[in-house]
Amino acid sequence: MTSFTKGVVPSNEKYDGSSLRVLIVHTRWNYEIVEALVRGATETMTSEYNVKAENISVQSVSGSYELPFAAQSLIKASKMGTQWFNVVICIGVLIKGSTMHFEYIAEAVSQGIMKVSLDSGVPIVFGVLTCLDDEQALERAGLGNKESKHNHGIDWGRCAVEMGVKNHKWM
Ligand code: DLZ
DSSP states (O other): OOOOOOOOOOOSSOOOOOOEEEEEEEETTTTHHHHHHHHHHHHHHHHHHHHOGGGGGEEEEESSGGGHHHHHHHHHHHHHHOOSSSEEEEEEEEOOSSSSSSOOOHHHHHHHHHHHHHHHOOOOEEEEEESSSSHHHHHHHOOOOTTTTTTTHHHHHHHHHHHHHHHHOOO
């Protein structure tokens, strides 16, 4: 079988995040996992891209379903002030249960986040894990037992800096 690099290859460009203002909105559902993802994103942005810790605003909501509304409200509020957010990361963890809840929430949240992003003109990183079981969620937050575990918050932090810088350049 032909092999290929799974996931995203690093960009050739160097991004400077020192003037970026970032909003992270995260859920308190599945909080231990969400917390690891928020930490992965935050530490990546500050350590790899010089994003200033004081320029990262962190807000929480109850569950993933609330993420699009919260992002929309906070973006609106920031636009009324003097300083806009250059980029937003919405972080949540949906784990499939025995009812249809997961399907409805996952669909609504992904559509909602895309709508808020396009309507507001602010890029929003889709940091919502949609997992079939607890183990998948733990692995993707770097907390599992497998060697292949990887904290996806790191990727979301990198994506946020790239999109924040590009948004600033393209505006
Ligand atoms: C109700 C619910 C369920 C069953 N599962 C999750 C989940 O796995 N992850 C998550 O972030 N939120 C879940 N929620 C809560 C909903 O997102 C939402 O907070 C409530 O339905 C209230 O609107």
